[in-house]
Amino acid sequence: MSASGTRNGWVIWLSLVLGLLLSVSPLPEFMQIGRPLWVALILTYWLLELPHRVGMTTAWVLGLAQDVLFGTLLGQHALILTLVAFLVLSLHQRLRMFPLWQQSMVLMVVLGLAQLVQLWLNALTGSRPPTLAFILPAVVSALLWPWLCGFLRGVHRRLNVN
Template sequence: MNSGSPVTPGGGGFIIFATFLVGLMLSQVPLPYMIEWARPEWVAMILIYWVMALPHRVGMGMAFCLGLFLDVIKGSVLGLNALSLTIIAFLTLLLHQRLRMFPLVQQAFMVMVLVGINQLLFHWMQAFTGYTGDSLIFLLPCLVSALFWPWLFVILRGIRRMFRIR
């Protein structure tokens, strides 16, 4: 056995779960009113990373469960986040081999597109439930998420390598 980095029992499922838990907590941290609309989509970005890095372990089922949990936490209509995150996981699964080859700047652009699709789907479905927005400011998180992507990618890759999650 190689000493130097810990071996995760169970293949790192707990670590993956813990990163999603941190993302859920970050999605609920109170922010000042002026920057509330600029909150990065932490859960979607962490989901994109794990689907891209480990498509055989994290997929659409995990995205659906995560979305249901996010719906309960945020108090939104049950299934809205679940459906939009499942679609994002599907698109990431389709593109994961290409995404892995892209440099971080191109990945950040693709994350901006994927999070933008997530935001559009969520707000489109909210319109069916009676909520209507007045402007396109709801798309601001996709830009902010793209700016945070390189750092999040490096952190999650470091965690994956440190705990040898495969």
């Protein structure tokens, strides 16, 4: 068996499924508006760490699963997660060099753009959220990025996922 083979790929999928579960877990009413974008954050981590294993196809499949889970227009979350994956993969080399606080700032912009596309798609379908509140999940997600990144990096190293 070669040492360069893929190992523990199930960890990637388990973490992404956990992100799907966290995205539908109940929160108190006052926290609903700032719900973190768990799936996009976990997907971003694996895109940065293992771009040869996780890519835009993974983002598309995850987005379709999220569409089915939320009961939204089929392809809506798939488009948004594919956009996030494209932007993260485009900035991949630069993002890996940045410290975590700078990664958080870049991710806030990327996730803010994703939320803007979400707002646009919601406006097209007739269900518009409140005005500037659509950007709050991107801010909360950017604040959570250093802790999530540290946790996933520990799992990644401990289980030797490659």
